[in-house]
Amino acid sequence: MGNIMNETVLVLDFGGQYSQLIARRIREQNVYCEVLPSETDAETIRSKAPKGLIFTGGPANVYAPDSPKCDPEILGLGIPVLGICYGMQLIAATLGGHVAEGGSANKEYGKTNVNIDTGCVLFKDFSPENICWMSHTDYVEKMPEHFTRRAFSDGCPVAAMGDDARKIYAVQFHPEVVHTDNGTSLLRAFLYDVCGCSGDWTMSDFTERSIRALRERLAGSKVLLALSGGVDSAVAAAMVSRAVGRDLTCIFVDHGLMRKNERRQIEDVFGTKFDSKLVVVDAEERFLSKLKGVSDPETKRVIIGNEFIEVFQDEANKLGRPEDFYFVQGTIYPDVIESGAGTSGKGAVIKKHHNVGGLPEHIKFKAVVEPLRDLFKDEVRKCGFELGLTKEIVMRQPFPGPGLAVRVLGDLTKDKLDLLREADFIFRDEIARAGWDDKVNQYFAVLTNMRSVGVMGDERTYDYTVALRAVTTTDFMTADWAQLPYDILQRASTRIVNEVRGVNRVVYDITSKPPATIEWE
Numbered sequence: 001m002g003n004i005m006n007e008t009v010l011v012l013d014f015g016g017q018y019s020q021l022i023a024r025r026i027r028e029q030n031v032y033c034e035v036l037p038s039e040t041d042a043e044t045i046r047s048k049a050p051k052g053l054i055f056t057g058g059p060a061n062v063y064a065p066d067s068p069k070c071d072p073e074i075l076g077l078g079i080p081v082l083g084i085c086y087g088m089q090l091i092a093a094t095l096g097g098h099v100a101e102g103g104s105a106n107k108e109y110g111k112t113n114v115n116i117d118t119g120c121v122l123f124k125d126f127s128p129e130n131i132c133w134m135s136h137t138d139y140v141e142k143m144p145e146h147f148t149r150r151a152f153s154d155g156c157p158v159a160a161m162g163d164d165a166r167k168i169y170a171v172q173f174h175p176e177v178v179h180t181d182n183g184t185s186l187l188r189a190f191l192y193d194v195c196g197c198s199g200d201w202t203m204s205d206f207t208e209r210s211i212r213a214l215r216e217r218l219a220g221s222k223v224l225l226a227l228s229g230g231v232d233s234a235v236a237a238a239m240v241s242r243a244v245g246r247d248l249t250c251i252f253v254d255h256g257l258m259r260k261n262e263r264r265q266i267e268d269v270f271g272t273k274f275d276s277k278l279v280v281v282d283a284e285e286r287f288l289s290k291l292k293g294v295s296d297p298e299t300k301r302v303i304i305g306n307e308f309i310e311v312f313q314d315e316a317n318k319l320g321r322p323e324d325f326y327f328v329q330g331t332i333y334p335d336v337i338e339s340g341a342g343t344s345g346k347g348a349v350i351k352k353h354h355n356v357g358g359l360p361e362h363i364k365f366k367a368v369v370e371p372l373r374d375l376f377k378d379e380v381r382k383c384g385f386e387l388g389l390t391k392e393i394v395m396r397q398p399f400p401g402p403g404l405a406v407r408v409l410g411d412l413t414k415d416k417l418d419l420l421r422e423a424d425f426i427f428r429d430e431i432a433r434a435g436w437d438d439k440v441n442q443y444f445a446v447l448t449n450m451r452s453v454g455v456m457g458d459e460r461t462y463d464y465t466v467a468l469r470a471v472t473t474t475d476f477m478t479a480d481w482a483q484l485p486y487d488i489l490q491r492a493s494t495r496i497v498n499e500v501r502g503v504n505r506v507v508y509d510i511t512s513k514p515p516a517t518i519e520w521e
Ligand code: XMP
Pocket: 301, 353, 354, 355, 356, 398, 399, 400, 401, 402, 442, 476, 477, 513, 516, 517, 518, 519, 520, 521
């Protein structure tokens, strides 16, 4: 849909690890912002009429031949600019200053004491000696003409500089990370005092405007959506449903690999609280027969992905010709950035195997509609609340597309899946009761394919081992095992062996990622 808000700030990505974080921090200040590749030309930027520009950090040396540069004309557009770290060095080098290759005396990494000129518009709320997060060796040795030095540190003769007339500012440290004291106030001052933003990016506004835009585009057409049970597709469904009501049909494929009660929840919400049509496809047998005897994880994924497409296609054909339908997808902004469409893709990692989907490539719909394309995950959740979805759906932890198929190790049977569903339900229940569901990012049970000897009421047993997994993570690329209190583990273990037939042993996974992955398969 493109940006439907008024004000935009653009972040030019020079390959720094914090580029997405900067964008999120800006949106937290109620200003819409997009990440663009560093090589975006001045004309493209002018056409987007941004209120301000931010140049991110990056690992390169500005004078290296292959280092990312920006179109120098950008600095002459009259748009306020804030350079951060590499962004600062690039501004200095581009406007006639000089960047020195630092040595051990200049290298600063971590929390650093920085002397601040609190008279600068950006530093109103800073202390004269402010703790800032540094990560650099090179430094600005000579400022360009018309710039004033606004901060320095032991390793950095110019830790901040600004040209008030041209509204170009730059800092060597990282205001976007929490380790910089008053970092948020710097970003806020740039957005509001320098760029003159009014802060029109709020989720309630966005939600209302999106609904209106969707209604204008789609009302009277046939619209289709594949509900997966995950947060993104649920929020997309709720939004499109508010926009076009019964013109929308949601298809939920129950592949028999869902967690306990999940299908019922979907039926409760989308079958009753929203006006759209809901088609629930009971495809358990179809999936299980295709998966029979298959124990290799990647093969399971491929089978499930393909079967999903077939089942969906069969259902869609019952409703009419696909080319008459708009197809709604719950793509979110990090997917857009990671696919390389948003940025230069430098350093971006794509997880290809992850989503069961890829539907539009197989089916020729009229067009694909992505109403959440501009949102970060936390914004999607806020939007979900705006639309009246409950915490149960909006705060749901991530669940892999292939579902419990990759949590029953080895070959699958309905009995094993049922057993896992019960064990998993108990573990999640105990975590929630203890108030730990907000403290861990993903937690679940795994049915190992190991059986061992136990004793229950004088009887010898030879039953399965269930493994419990709980992790904390921000990006799911790396994760720590969660240090759950023993009493949660104890209650979960006791209940699982008592309440789930076929399990006589429970273990807790204490491996981080890497070297392990979050899922066991
Ligand atoms: P791993 O196991 O790779 O998981 O550490 C990282 C995150 O991705 C999820 N995951 C998947 N999601 N399809 C999905 O939609 C998949 O095949 C898949 N495999 C892993 C996993 O739950 C975790 O959040």
